[in-house]
Amino acid sequence: MHDAVVAAVHHAVVASAAAALVALAVALFLLWRKRLVAAARAADGAAVVPGPAATTAPLRVVPLADVERATDGFHPSRVIGQGRHFAVYAAAPGIAAKRMHPHLVLGDPGGRRFPAAVRSLAVPPHPNLAALVGLSEGPGERVLLVERAPAGAVSLDRVLGGDDAHPPLSWHQRAAVAAGAARGLAHLHAHGVAHGRVRPRNLLVNANAGARWRHATRLTDYGLAGFLDRADAHAETDVYMFGAVLLELLTGRRWDGGRLADWALPRIRAGTGPGALAEVLDVARAGPPRDKAEARLLARTARVALACVGNDGRSRPGMAEVSAILSDVEAAYRGRKGAPEGEEEEDDGDGDEGRLSGCLLAPSRSAHKGDKLLRLPV
Structure with a gap:
């Protein structure tokens, strides 16, 4: 009797194991077939390029x-x-x-x-x-x-000069370009990636033909400096070169190997009131500040550029802080009463990051250290 019970249990265990193996085999076959069908469908279609x-x-x-x-x-x-x-x-x-x-x-x-x-x-x-x-x-x-960059997108260095094809940027638009570019860099740094090539020609500006400007900040090709140029890229260097871009936006002048910093930073250090900034700002193309409130916004942007370029690497602010400040400046412009026609943006549900901004291209790799407090250089 005992032997019969043992034999029955043995047969039951073997049967259960066999059923489990069959079920596993069926599942693996179905999964394989599903992948095979998906691959065949992809091969039958046109070029499979992701969107x-x-x-x-x-x-x-x-x-x-x-x-x-x-x-x-x-x-x-x-x-x-x-x-x-x-x-x-x-x-x-x-x-x-x-x-x-x-x-x-x-x-x-x-x-x-x-x-x-x-x-x-x-x-x-x-x-x-x-x-x-x-x-x-x-x-x-x-x-x-x-x-791909949207149709009509051009690099910032072509727009800053201003010509018949590309009218000069207003202060509102420059604030939007700066804020968008800062947001893109801050996002990269938050994920351990440094741009490595922050400069106006790698910052695209897209404007519709109509009265309202729409810009998009989009960073691509990051890694070139790291695996092609064999150059080390660091977040602190990104901050420095972003400060250089800010100076070009404020002054309308070229960086020129750092000569712009030699000329502009002493004037910004001397004072950031309307009178002190008059010599620095690109009033020929963007016009003078319309009032004291706009002058304060420009002075705040100039202080950010000073902190980015004037400090050494260990004392520069992090891009998260720079982005927060410039986004505040951008928001202040959007909220200003009596903004020139074509510069006020309707709330279309995109949030701040869907508004006027700039586009950075061709970055590289490097880990970003913790953000630092904004320190004005002595």
Whole structure:
């Protein structure tokens, strides 16, 4: 009797184990089939290039064949830009393919480090950043997929001079550009990434043809200085160069290798009242401050530039604090009564970061240390 019970239990255990194995096999088969069907559907369609919303971690790897189909085999007619490291192709609506020049891939610097370096630079989406949406590689090929700049976007260095095609920026618009750029940098620094190339030509300004200005801050291509130029990028250096951009926005003059700082900082230190700032501000293009309230806003911006450029690396403010101050200045402009026509923004639900802003391009990598208190240099 006992042997019969043991045998029955044994058979029951074996049967249960067999059923579990069958269930596991079925589940694995269904999962495999689901992935196979999804891959087949993707292959049957046009070039599979992700859209801006696809910017998630981990960074998407796109088959090189799909990128080639999307760019007509990297046809010259699809080229929308050329740089020292990349040729830029229109790949899909809202997407650009940045193809590394072959001699850089074959001669390295950066060819071998490309996949790991790019993957390490993915950051969460942000309204003031141009998303890095994917990468692709093959024999002799390295490609970045990024959000395209909107139609009509131009670099800040072209707008600051002012011409018939690009009217000069008002103080309200300059405050918006500064605040948007600061938000983009602050987001990067919060995720351990430094820009490495903060300058007006890497800051895009997009303005509609109508009376109302709309700008977008979008950062892309971060990592170039790190894995192509072999240059170290640091958050403190970003803050310094952002201060240089602020000085160019305030004065309308070129940085000129730091000569602008030598000229402007002593005048800002001497005093930040309306009279003291008169010599520094770009009144020829943006006009003088309309009242004492606007003069105070410009003086506050000048103090931020002074703190960014005038301090050493250990004493510079963090971009989070710089962003908070400049966003306050931007908000004060939006709330001003009697703003010139075309400069007031309607609340369209986008929040502060959907308003007037600037666009940073071509950053690099580095971890950001803790934010520091804003200290004016002695």
